[in-house]
Amino acid sequence: MLTARGWWFLVTVGVVLLLGVAVLPYYTVAPVAVALPLLIWFAAEWALFHARANAVLPRLRATRRVVQAGREVPTVWAGLPFEVHVDVEHDAPAGFPQVLLEDRLPQAAERVAGVPGKFADLRPHDPARIEYTARCPAAGVARFEGVRVRVSDPQGFFYHRAFLRDGVEVLVLPPLTDEEGRQRADKRFNTLPPPGAHRLRRPGSGGELLDLRDYRPGDPPKMIAWKASARRDTLITKEYESDVPVRCVLFLDTSDGVRLGPPGNTPLVRLAAVASGLAQAAAAGRDLVGLTTFDEAGVKGVPPARTRLHTTGLLRRLAEASALQPGTGDVSVEALTARAYPLARELYPELMGKRANRMPFGRHWVPMLDRWWGWALLGLAFSPWFFLTALYFRQMWLFRPWAEAMAAGTVQLAKWWGKSQVYVLFLPVPAKLAFFVLLLAAPFYLFVSVWLLRAAIQSLAILFGGKARERAKRKRLAALLALHDGTGPAGVERLLQDDPAYATRVGAFLERHQTRVPVPLYDERGRFRFRCEGKAQVLGAAMTAAVGRARDNELYVILADLTELGPALDPVVKAARRARARRHHVLVIVPWPADVPPPDEEPGATFDPARKRPPRSLVPLVQAALTRQYHTQYRALRRSLGRVGATVIRVGEDDPIRLVLDRLDRLRGMRSRR
Amino acid sequence: MSAADQPPEVQAPDPDTLRGRFHAPEVRNALFAGLAALALVFVVLFARDTDLGGLLIVILGAAGMVLRWTAAPPLVLLLLAYFLVFPEGIPDPMPRPWAVEADRFAVLDMVLAAAVLVYVGCHYRVYGLAERAFPAEYQVPPRDEGRPPRRDPATVRPEEPVRLAAFAVAAAVVGQLVWWGMTTATLDPAGDLPVRFDVPQTPPRPRAGERPAEPPLFPAPVTRLLLLVGLVLFAGLAGRVVFGYWRLRRLSPAEAGLVLQEAAWDGVRRERVRIERWRVWGRGRRAKRAAKANRDGGGR
Numbered sequence: 001m002l003t004a005r006g007w008w009f010l011v012t013v014g015v016v017l018l019l020g021v022a023v024l025p026y027y028t029v030a031p032v033a034v035a036l037p038l039l040i041w042f043a044a045e046w047a048l049f050h051a052r053a054n055a056v057l058p059r060l061r062a063t064r065r066v067v068q069a070g071r072e073v074p075t076v077w078a079g080l081p082f083e084v085h086v087d088v089e090h091d092a093p094a095g096f097p098q099v100l101l102e103d104r105l106p107q108a109a110e111r112v113a114g115v116p117g118k119f120a121d122l123r124p125h126d127p128a129r130i131e132y133t134a135r136c137p138a139a140g141v142a143r144f145e146g147v148r149v150r151v152s153d154p155q156g157f158f159y160h161r162a163f164l165r166d167g168v169e170v171l172v173l174p175p176l177t178d179e180e181g182r183q184r185a186d187k188r189f190n191t192l193p194p195p196g197a198h199r200l201r202r203p204g205s206g207g208e209l210l211d212l213r214d215y216r217p218g219d220p221p222k223m224i225a226w227k228a229s230a231r232r233d234t235l236i237t238k239e240y241e242s243d244v245p246v247r248c249v250l251f252l253d254t255s256d257g258v259r260l261g262p263p264g265n266t267p268l269v270r271l272a273a274v275a276s277g278l279a280q281a282a283a284a285g286r287d288l289v290g291l292t293t294f295d296e297a298g299v300k301g302v303p304p305a306r307t308r309l310h311t312t313g314l315l316r317r318l319a320e321a322s323a324l325q326p327g328t329g330d331v332s333v334e335a336l337t338a339r340a341y342p343l344a345r346e347l348y349p350e351l352m353g354k355r356a357n358r359m360p361f362g363r364h365w366v367p368m369l370d371r372w373w374g375w376a377l378l379g380l381a382f383s384p385w386f387f388l389t390a391l392y393f394r395q396m397w398l399f400r401p402w403a404e405a406m407a408a409g410t411v412q413l414a415k416w417w418g419k420s421q422v423y424v425l426f427l428p429v430p431a432k433l434a435f436f437v438l439l440l441a442a443p444f445y446l447f448v449s450v451w452l453l454r455a456a457i458q459s460l461a462i463l464f465g466g467k468a469r470e471r472a473k474r475k476r477l478a479a480l481l482a483l484h485d486g487t488g489p490a491g492v493e494r495l496l497q498d499d500p501a502y503a504t505r506v507g508a509f510l511e512r513h514q515t516r517v518p519v520p521l522y523d524e525r526g527r528f529r530f531r532c533e534g535k536a537q538v539l540g541a542a543m544t545a546a547v548g549r550a551r552d553n554e555l556y557v558i559l560a561d562l563t564e565l566g567p568a569l570d571p572v573v574k575a576a577r578r579a580r581a582r583r584h585h586v587l588v589i590v591p592w593p594a595d596v597p598p599p600d601e602e603p604g605a606t607f608d609p610a611r612k613r614p615p616r617s618l619v620p621l622v623q624a625a626l627t628r629q630y631h632t633q634y635r636a637l638r639r640s641l642g643r644v645g646a647t648v649i650r651v652g653e654d655d656p657i658r659l660v661l662d663r664l665d666r667l668r669g670m671r672s673r674r
Numbered sequence: 675m676s677a678a679d680q681p682p683e684v685q686a687p688d689p690d691t692l693r694g695r696f697h698a699p700e701v702r703n704a705l706f707a708g709l710a711a712l713a714l715v716f717v718v719l720f721a722r723d724t725d726l727g728g729l730l731i732v733i734l735g736a737a738g739m740v741l742r743w744t745a746a747p748p749l750v751l752l753l754l755a756y757f758l759v760f761p762e763g764i765p766d767p768m769p770r771p772w773a774v775e776a777d778r779f780a781v782l783d784m785v786l787a788a789a790v791l792v793y794v795g796c797h798y799r800v801y802g803l804a805e806r807a808f809p810a811e812y813q814v815p816p817r818d819e820g821r822p823p824r825r826d827p828a829t830v831r832p833e834e835p836v837r838l839a840a841f842a843v844a845a846a847v848v849g850q851l852v853w854w855g856m857t858t859a860t861l862d863p864a865g866d867l868p869v870r871f872d873v874p875q876t877p878p879r880p881r882a883g884e885r886p887a888e889p890p891l892f893p894a895p896v897t898r899l900l901l902l903v904g905l906v907l908f909a910g911l912a913g914r915v916v917f918g919y920w921r922l923r924r925l926s927p928a929e930a931g932l933v934l935q936e937a938a939w940d941g942v943r944r945e946r947v948r949i950e951r952w953r954v955w956g957r958g959r960r961a962k963r964a965a966k967a968n969r970d971g972g973g974r
Contacts, residue, residue: 003809004809005744005798005801005809008745008748009747009748009794011748012747012748012751012752013751015752016751016752016755017902018899018902019755020755021856021895021898021899021902022895022896022898022899023895024759025773025774025895025898026769026770026771026773027759027767027768027769027770027773028758028759028770028773028777029773029774029777029778029780029783029853030722030758030777030780030783030786031754031755031758031759032849032853033777033780033783033784033786033787033846033849033850033853034751034754034755034758034783034786034787034790035751035755036787036849036850036852036853037787037788037790037791037842037845037846037848037849038751038787038790038791038794038845039906040845040848040849040852041791041795041841041842041845043909043913044841044845046913047913047917050913050917051917054917054920054921054924058924058926097829097831097834098802098807098825098829100807100808100823117823118826119807119823119824119825119826119828119829120826120829121828121829121831150808150823152802152807152808154795154798154799154802154825154834155794155795155798155799155802156798156801156802156806156807156808156809157798159808159809161811350926350928350929351928351929351932356929356932356933356936357932357936358936360940479932479935479936479939480932482935483928483931483932483935488935488938488939489935489938489939489941489942489943489946490942490946492935492939492943492946493939493943493946493947493949493950494946494950496950497947497950497951497953497954498950498953498954
């Protein structure tokens with residue numbers, strides 16, 4: 001590609017050379033003597049640049065290593081820095097002196113130290129290394145797209161950009177809970193159960209005294225409470241509590257509603273972090289932990305287990321869930337193209353260039369012939385030729401309408417001129433013919449004029465308008481996506497004609513490359529689009545199934561945004577009631593929006609109709625009303641779930657996992673002391 | 675040795691300041707080479723009695739290099755061409771019709787050409803090293819680069835300035851050769867070879883009974899212009915063919931697949947348009963019927 005400075009230099013040299021060759025030699029040849037070497041130099045640089053680009057760029061290879069804690073890792077931990085080493089080399093016989101290599105930082109990562117780019121003199125078999133340190137603040141998937149390569153000649157006349165696609169996805173596991181995730185060790189009971197066992201207020205073989213009762217024949221003598229027996233003068237037997245394992249099942253909401261928000265700070269990420277803390281804390285206490293992710297479409301479950309491998313698998317599932325993005329179903333095609341096109345240009349420069357992926361000019365005007373009016377206009381344009389053909393072949397029946405029109409025209413003409421029809425008839429034949437042709441063709445010319453005007457406007461719009469650019473962008477994207485899918489020319493045309501198919505495919509492309517699109521939050525009737533009522537049904541069914549498989553002592557932790565469901569919450573309430581009836585425990589953790597004050601705080605301004613002066617802005621009033629509405633919904637949720645024995649807690653943006661674990665621990669204590 | 679005895683560490687200046695931009699030796703080398711070339715340009719122009727023009731060119735060129743004006747080289751070129759035609763700066767030229775033949779391989783012209791080439795090369799190198807190495811791109815997502823990328827001085831090869839100077843001299847000589855060829859050639863479209871060299875400028879006087887030689891088909895300026903355009907077009911076409919074929923040989927599988935897909939799409943797109951529109955239309959009609967059926971069912 002010739003750069004702007006290359007163009008200016010070439011134009012200047014060209015002007016001087018043309019003048020010097022054609023005009024100036026009559027006075028001096030010095031301008032030619034100066035301009036010709038400059039042109040030769042420019043041509044030599046052009047040839048050298050293209051030779052190097054053709055020789056080196058196709059042979060560039062990138063090798064990436066992600067290092068954390070001193071060793072190469074396939075996954076990284078959120079919150080902890082990791083190093084990225086990228087080696088770029090080639091085996092071409094020539095080198096490239098001016099190359100800028102830039103590693104594309106994943107959307108989920110932030111740079112901590114070093115620079116993810118390097119200016120290099122790429123020589124054969126001499127790798128250029130990029131080293132930097134990054135960090136992923138939240139769990140998810142860090143996708144390293146590859147290395148952007150920008151090459152130029154030393155003068156900057158020519159420029160080329162390529163992309164070494166890498167496509168490495170590194171799972172970012174939720175942070176290790178470390179100190180805050182450990183189980184409480186402060187002594188609140190006489191004996192602490194061994195790891196993996198919890199006290200259950202039922203008679204069993206535990207170590208904590210549950211009750212004293214009258215002796216029954218068959219009770220082992222060692223269970224007799226001798227002091228109590230002596231005091232009451234009858235045999236009394238000691239009963240101990242049970243030591244049972246707790247099976248903790250986490251239900252994680254992954255519906256579109258919790259995927260909204262800035263990358264790395266969505267409610268889903270917060271819930272996944274809490275779930276990770278719970279899972280690790282439970283695993284540290286040798287409890288069995290399971291995970292069920294659900295959305296409106298269905299559930300995916302991992303049965304409870306307590307091995308280290310199982311815990312790692314849970315963390316992977318949580319990382320994958322954290323990386324989910326809201327669906328782009330209702331996003332306009334234009335908005336999707338506006339996001340996807342620059343991304344595709346950056347990642348696939350050779351496939352999006354005009355040389356390989358072009359938009360034929362006929363594509364702009366030929367589709368007009370697919371409409372009926374296009375053919376009508378075409379027929380109208382050619383109608384005089386039909387008449388002439390009929391005249392030539394003496395098909396007079398085809399000519400009759402024209403003859404009748406001529407007769408009518410004669411009468412009309414005679415009226416206009418105030419002459420007799422005979423006078424009109426005796427006019428010179430060419431004049432009459434011309435007049436009648438004009439008269440007959442007046443509507444035709446009117447149509448043609450309108451059509452030509454419209455075509456001219458369309459042509460201008462095609463050449464310079466936004467729609468043409470939009471169409472060309474869409475075509476290039478469609479060709480790229482069809483190539484990826486292997487659907488060929490049929491796929492290209494389908495993506496061009498079918499808006500829903502195009503939106504779905506482009507949405508998947510953006511999600512794959514972790515690029516978020518602003519989604520409309522409200523539908524055309526002003527309703528929130530992400531209430532996701534269907535997930536309550538799915539969650540209820542999943543809980544019911546879990547209860548059916550459950551054993552003695554289960555803890556169901558539901559991490560879901562259920563606040564705005566309202567009456568649609570019934571399946572969850574029923575499932576919680578069913579679980580409580582089997583003496584299991586249900587804990588619901590709700591993500592609390594960052595911009596909504598806690599429910600015990602006053603939401604703010606209220607509208608007082610008695611005030612004489614209206615408020616300056618409606619925004620605080622609307623915000624306060626929405627906050628109040630949210631508080632009401634949250635209280636309703638607590639009431640409806642609390643009525644069946646489930647506990648609802650909310651987790652804010654800044655709530656540490658320890659806080660949630662403390663609450664959970666208190667719940668366990670309540671349960672065991674009940 | 676105590677800490678007080680140690681020499682103070684030399685701190686690199688801020689790279690965004692003027693001093694910082696020219697801190698690297700490679701940048702300074704290019705700057706001084708460019709200034710030296712400008713000085714040579716001044717000397718040549720001074721020898722041609724164009725002292726004022728030479729001074730203006732040096733001032734403009736030096737300021738452009740130090741202040742990194744990207745438009746300075748074209749302006750210097752235009753200014754130079756002007757003062758070469760009008761040495762006094764006044765547009766009152768002295769016709770020198772003999773200059774075409776008399777000024778072939780003039781040393782001053784060749785020195786001037788080499789100096790200008792070195793100046794232009796050094797100017798753009800300084801610009802790339804101290805200001806911006808690559809053009810801005812508007813079709814890719816913006817990155818938080820902070821400042822435009824500059825060429826790393828460490829990538830400047832030691833032989834680069836020498837190579838530039840040698841190439842400048844060679845280009846000046848080759849330029850004179852090309853100019854010699856253009857001024858001695860005659861176009862003869864009807865001949866076996868359309869171009870003939872070493873044609874005498876003044877045709878020999880015809881002998882008795884001999885027909886006088888025909889004048890050339892094109893006048894000399896037109897011949898030179900046509901030769902120049904033909905040369906540029908032919909060289910450009912040849913380069914395009916060679917590099918285009920090379921690039922085709924180096925296509926990646928994805929690029930080759932896209933090329934084939936485009937060719938196939940060109941052949942079938944009219945038919946595919948009809949099919950896809952029909953499919954979309956059918957789906958819309960089905961949705962309408964379903965909506966109507968739902969409405970009717972709901973009404974009952």
